[in-house]
Amino acid sequence: MELRTLTGDERAIEGLPIRLVIALVVGVASLSVMMNTLGGIQTLGVTELDVRPTPEVIDDSTTDLSVEVVGPQGDRIANATVVASGGTATLDSVTTARTNANGTAALSLSPSLGPNQPEGTIQFSVKPPAGGQYADDRGNTEVLVVSEK
Incomplete structure (x- = not known):
């Protein structure tokens, strides 16, 4: 049985940085849309x-x-x-x-x-x-x- 350690692992996390950037951009865009929607509800309802x-x-x-x-x-x-x-x-x-x-x-x-x-x-x-x-x-x-x- 071969024992693996993190220091000996030569596999890289190649796709992780770009996936994090994409998730961050999508999350910020979604949050922006939700905040605009919530802000619009208050101004439409009260005079x-x-x-x-x-x-x-x-x-x-x-x-x-x-x-x-x-x-x-x-x-x-x-x-x-x-x-x-x-x-x-x-x-x-x-x-x-x-x-x-x-x-x-x-x-x-x-x-x-x-x-x-x-x-x-x-x-x-x-x-x-x-x-x-x-x-x-x-x-x-x-x-x-x-x-x-």
Whole structure:
């Protein structure tokens, strides 16, 4: 019985390097296709919402605002709930309103500013309508509040 050792083996691994290169190239190409597919699914399924308040600058007294909820192309979204809360300006309480068929909500706000505070902001968030593929994950347009003094 002949005993073989690795040091005495004269057979080379001739086909192995090219097979590894081919497997690596095919694997990277497959991974790229899968990542593009997964990335495309998320962007097709969800539409980010924003708000368009009118007016965009108000003073620190009671003010009526009209707020449109819009999609990325400017299309208005009906039945969304707009939530106004204090940013650097203060509101007595959180105020909510639902958008009508035209995608517009009416809010009445009473912002106040702190002592020696010349300006502040009111923040908005949106609760999308049920059953739609909408989301409000990013920051929305704010209203600037300036002091009357």
